[in-house]
Amino acid sequence: MGLSEVARLPRQIPYIIGNEACERFSFYGMRNILVQFLVSSVILAYVPETERQGVAKDVFHSFVIGVYFFPLLGGWLADRFFGKYNTVLWFSLIYCTGHACLALFESDRSGFYTGLFLIALGSGGIKPLVVSFCGDQFTSANKHLAKLVFDGFYWTINFGSFFASLLMPLLLRNLGPAVAFGIPGVLMFIATILFWLGRGQYVRVPPSHGTDPDAFFHVARTALLAQVPGKRRWGLLVASAGALLAMAMLSCWALQVGFGVAPAFWPQAFHFVITACLALGTLIAFGGIGVSMQLERARGLHPDAAVDGVRAVLRILIVFALTTPFWSLFDQKASTWVIQGKAMSIPHALWWWPSWLVQEAGQMQALNPLLIMLLIPFNNIVLYPVLRRLGYQPTPLRRMGWGIMFAGIAWVIAGLLQLQIDNGVPTSLAWQTWPYLLLTFGEVLVSATALEFAYSQATAGMKGVIMAFWYLTSTFGSLWVLLTNVAVRNETVTARIASSGYSENAFLMFFFALFAFVAALAFAAYARTYPMQDNYRMA
Incomplete structure (x- = not known):
């Protein structure tokens, strides 16, 4: 086998990457405007105005829980019955239907919530499969390209997310929810077509059909x-x-x-x-x-290999469990941070502020995918090589542990900004750039790394399911947020927060920062004993 053959990128990869870019535009396009739409819409007209922000956050995080719960179903159906390709295609059609419901039922609570459920089902159903399906296109002969593709995969996801985060708040403001929710639906339809166009070139690992006794x-x-x-x-x-x-x-x-x-x-x-x-x-x-x-x-x-494989999966689940606090911080950038941004002043007077484009606090979320597109190549080309020359090996588990820590630092800064707002100090929206930078750096270290980690650690028959368990970490991340929201409605907890001298928002920001720091220390302690595996498909 020649070197050129070894190094060849599978020609079907662009179909998968293109599909993911459009799907991510679709998902983040509706997700990033959901809270600000709900706060001012007739959907929550039955809720007192003072409570709408809290209820909107509950709806948002319940939706996120669904999105990251249904990967269990998608992974199980793909591994057991239909295979990854068929499962992705069928769930994509459900996904498209959900978007149509959001656009058509902007003023009808039942129809709108039905749309959210269908999007959660469709998005969640395909979520563990596209990444692992991408990994199936590689063998041990060209696995050295897989890391670049996984990073490129994540970069492309954020390319779609960047434009969605930047444009959708403007479309919601200027053209209304029907258009703002309709355009992501069109992008999801395009994503489905792109995936279907590559059908003749994919490597399709057959499902187990439950026949594997091991x-x-x-x-x-x-x-x-x-x-x-x-x-x-x-x-x-x-x-x-x-x-x-x-x-x-x-x-x-x-x-x-x-x-x-x-x-x-x-x-x-x-x-x-x-x-x-x-x-x-x-x-x-x-x-x-x-x-x-x-x-x-x-x-x-x-067989011993099967028993050892189960032991490996159980170890992976512990790693996954320790990342759930990260997701409780990360997913709140589309809820808590957007609400905080609305209480800040937009610095149109600053010479470098793009006033012609950034007109809503929700658009600050576009910083996340933009920074990811910059940080991924920076880490691979500059940061990681420098760390290796200094004698520090940035292993996947080390990267993930540091990522959780940086997320905690981001929330400390967000809490300090909240204290200024609470004290009546005029605070520029530009200051949110720092929390977004630190949180995004943490995301690159955790999430982009986890795509590579989860695929390489799972045995062949469990790749779809183990990816589903990885995405389930976001479900439990949002669960911690919902539990916290329930707690702060308790009179005893409310009184304790009041006695601290902090507002509820500031107190919770520092609480979540501490939560992340404790999780990062626990993660580092466990990572020291974790035995890494190599489970790429043989050529």
Whole structure:
């Protein structure tokens, strides 16, 4: 095999990259105007004006939870039944329908929320598959190009996101929600067509159809159920306790909604989304611990490679869990930071401020994808080589840990800006550039790196599912936000915040910064013992 063949980029990659760029414009185009639309729309007309910002944030983060929950469904359907290509294509059509609902039902709550649900289902369904489908196009012979493509993949995502973040707030302001939500729908349709056009050139790894006796869940079930003479099945007890606890959570919600019976120990503010996420997290945590406790019992009943593969997945899930605080900070840039920006003054008098273009606080979100397009090449060409020459190896896990830390620093600065606003000091919107810069640097270190990390660590039969688990970290990130929003509606918590001398917004910003710092330290401690894997497809 010649060097030119080894180094050849698969010719089907541009179809996938083009599809992702348009899809990301579509997604971020509607996502980044959602909160500011809801705050002033008739959709929330039933909510007192003083509470609309909080309710809009709840709707936004509930939507984000759905977007990052449905990857579980998409990954399962692709691995078990339909394969990645078919699943992506069909979910894309659902996605297009959701956008149409937003444009058509801008004044109808049921129709609008139906659109949000369909977008969450469609976007979430394809989310774990496009990246792993892109990875399937590579072999061990050209895997050295995969990192460049994954970075290019992420760069292109943000190319679409940049124009969406910049233009959609202006379209919402000047042309109304029907047009502002309709244009992302057109882009999603184009994305679907681009993906379909490459159908004859893709490498399609067939689905497992559940026939692999050594798949992850089969090995996990064997480990939990296997009996060893003279030993108790403590792992099964732990997993069963998790299942019972999850059922109890859902039962509390059902009793409250269906019969008006509110158990004293169950908060009434825990609606279905919060309850379902808590139940899912409980299942994953207790089930993972239980399997880990008894995993060696599967050895001999399954090949050693399969048992070791399950152990690797369980380690990956711990890494993923420790990144969830990052996402609780990151996703609030489209809610909390936009609301903060509306209380700041737009510095039209500054000579360098593009007054002809930036007219809304929500447009500051365009800084995120713009900075990503600059930081990814800067890191690869300048920062990482310099660090290596200095003797510091920027491994994926080290990058991710530092990324969480930088997100915390960004929120400290946002909190300081909020203190100025609360004290009546005129504060320029330009100051938000610093939190966006630090948060975006953190995102590049965490999210762009995780695309490479998640694909390389998962075994062949679990790549779609492990990517779904990665995206599930954003679900739990938004869950922490919803739980915090519930907490600040409690009179005891509200009184405690008031006694601190800070406003609620400032207090929460410093709280989330501390949350990130603690998570970064825990991540660093675990990363020191993590054994890296190499699971690219052989040529």
